[in-house]
Amino acid sequence: MTEGTTCVDVTELNPAPTPAEVFQYFKALPLPQLTTSVQPPGGTVLVGLPTIFFTDAPVEQVFTVDIRGFQVVITAEAREFTWHTGDGGAVVTSEGPGAPYPDQTVTYDYTSGTYDSYLTVTWGGTFTVDGSAPVEVAGTTTTDGPVVQLVAVEARAVLTNPYD
Template sequence: MQRQALVVPPELAPGDPANDASLAAGFAVGAARGGYLTYRQGCVDVTELNPAPSPAEVFAYFQALPLPQLATSVQPPGGTVLVGLPTIFFTDAPTEQVFTVDIRGFAVVITAEAREFTWHTGDGGAVVTSDGPGAPYPNQTVTYDYTSGSYTTFVTVTWGGTFTVNGSAAVEVAGTTTTDGPAVQLTAVEARAVLTNPYD
């Protein structure tokens, strides 16, 4: 390992004749005032110079991942739902994504998981939250009752995750991030009973 003396401001090296002489000779602060000198030879453990990525460092990469924007599926389908009949929300998009990133030479595998779903109903700011992606009829878990009108709905997904470094044990990512899915337009209408004559 070698080192080299540089010119520094006089207040940082008071009483250093060599530094004062370099300044007097017109050398700029930061300029070299001598050649490289060997001050240590041998094996050096550089592990501490490049430590493994921390959860906070991985989180910075996690926030920039191209996480999917999950689409909302609605039942009844077709964009028209019924007043008095619960509207069913769910998403069948993948709720787990795996990414491999290089952080300072370390192979970091991040597993992103959808951990919370916020279903924006479009009904005056009302939302429905769930810890799962919902399911279609007859196993529905996320529903909402609409009144007559037109609404725009979408789902916000909160993603958390774990990561490994060069095949290490999994560690929790230090934070979460969110994605918003595409909007779905709904019209809620009232179903009206109509009497018919079955013999006509």
């Protein structure tokens, strides 16, 4: 016989992580810096021909972290893509990662010059605590991808004699 033993619910002493608490961890995650791909490839684009922007990097990342003894699984999702064109502050925003030709969804027309472009991704996400139902993370964070230098050139028509 055991005397004086009682069960204590420790949940009140160590409550599950809140969305705001998980957000602090979310901001510190090593989220990828997505690389900008362009078409035409090679860094030279043509004036008068839309330049196609896209990224083929993963747009979802899953992380497992320990918060005060709770196993928290955070699924980070790329929710907004901001393509900095390097053209005097011009940006193009999309909800998706773009796509290469012929399914392009993000394009920009350049004038002659040299431009530094890059991609900023806004990440949001959901999380579970010890296998619970998913809950929305309480905010977003951003990452900037590496700079891609583009040179916009103007193609000129040249008449030739087909009989030479």
